[in-house]
Amino acid sequence: MENSDNHQRPNKFTQGNIFRSLMSLAFPIIMANVLQTMYQLIDTFWLGRLGANAVAAVSLSFPILFLVLALGGGLTLAGTVLVSQYKGAGNQELVNYSSSQTVFVVFFISILLAAVGFFAAGPMMTLVGAGPEIYNDSVTYFKVSSFGFVFLFMFFVFQSLMRGIGDVIFPMFIVLGTVFLNLILDPLFIFGYGPMPGYGVAGAAVASVLTQAISAGVGLMVLFKGKRGIRIQFSQMRFDFKWTKRLFELGLPAGLDQSTRAGAMTVMVMLITAFGSEAVAAYGVGARILSLVIVPALGFSIATTSLVGQNIGAQQIDRAEKIGNLSSRIAFFGLSAVGIIFFVFAEQIITFFIPNDPQVIQDGALFIKIMAPSFGLLGVQQVMNGVFNGAGFTKASMMLSVFGLWIIRFPLAYMLSQKTPLGSVGIFWAFPISNFIAAGTGFIYYKMGYWKRRLGPPTPESENVIY
Secondary structure, eight states, rough: OOOOOTSSSSTTTTTHHHHHHHHHHHHHHHHHHHHHHHHHHHHHHHHTTTTTHHHHHHHHHHHHHHHHHHHHHHHHHHHHHHHHHHEEEEEEEEHHHHHHHHHHHHHHHHHHHHHHHTTTHHHHHHHHOOOOTTHHHHHHHHHHHTHHHHHHHHHHHHHHHHOOOHHOOHHHHHHHHHHHHHHHHHHHHEEEEEEEEOHHHHHHHHHHHHHHHHHHHHHHHHHHHTTSSSOOOOOOSOOOHHHHHHHHHHHHHHHHHHHHHHHHHHHHHHGGGGOHHHHHHHHHHHHHHHHHHHHHHHHHHHHHHHHHHHHHHOOOOHHHHHHHHHHHHHHHHHHHHHHHHHHHHHHHHHHHHSTTTTTHHHHHHHHHHHHGHHHHHHHHHHHHHHEEEEEEEEHHHHHHHIIIIIIIIIHHHHHHHHHTTTTTHHHHHHHHHHHHHHHHHHHHHHTGGGGGGGOOOOOOGGGOOOO
């Protein structure tokens, strides 16, 4: 196959200053992730005006929505890996073909998941324990949200493909625009205005689906026009067994990785509930703090995936390793500094969320102080996942997550809380210990260099039928 990218400008991500390249990718990705969390915050803000039951109905749907999106979202990460490697190899034809195939496959997967979500909404809400006072609202919210799976996945695909070629600014601005639009549409559809009726809890889902449709439409239009480094074509959107198999080989472990995280957090909540509402409240605030810290960690992880993938595609294995080394150092020292700040101001942070409960403030501050010193280790683990994903070893990332969460954290939390005098504090200690073991294991595996044996992007036999 002849390479059509011979006359393109030099790829700034496979040469030049690594720190500058890493930061130019990581910062917009972090901002986009922060903006995407605003959807939930905006929904919670406006639904709170309807009452606690409205918030509870939507909150009950989030874990299941996250699990569904994680399974499908793994395929979009596969698009990032493939596109980044072909971009690094300078093969524009395979950049376009793998992008078209990713859009094609994820589109049909999203339709399947949307249908399952719509028809299984009732049984799923019953399964998670929806009471009679919130059952109808939770089912309606989930059904309407299911319609948006297609749009949501299409934007995720666009975002992942753009990250694969190193374009992270444009998707961030799309997210920014839809967040502002959602801020306007939420109260409009929840409460109504003038002759337009309000739809209550369902209105929040309608607003989200509309903004997701707009973002997906813009993203697909950009991909079809091909003005930003990727051109997808309908002629390349046909079933290709070898490409579909490759997408699932890369994407399914990534989806399971994210799903195991959601499942592990759910199980940890089940452990803490045995120690009373105050322990649950303290754990809940600590978990929110942890979710904030994960945002920059994931940003560096995704940026590392793109950079490592491009450099492996360009056969610059030593540079790919330098990227992993630098990214892990930045994540470790940067998030360790954040951990020190949270450690020093632990009481003030808990007081901000729960100002009038001294016991919760004391327990929550203890949780943060126990967990915060390991934030840097959490960053290292995420960066290692990014390196392995960029090299195409998504199974290694999945196994590292399963090892850290299910083999170390959950059993350790159970033993320390149930079999020692530590009680609920034993659950707190499981976090830094599991972070230390998982980060150490991931870093040792990284230094063993097995991931470097992939000396270039995979080339399925089907590439011969692109034209």
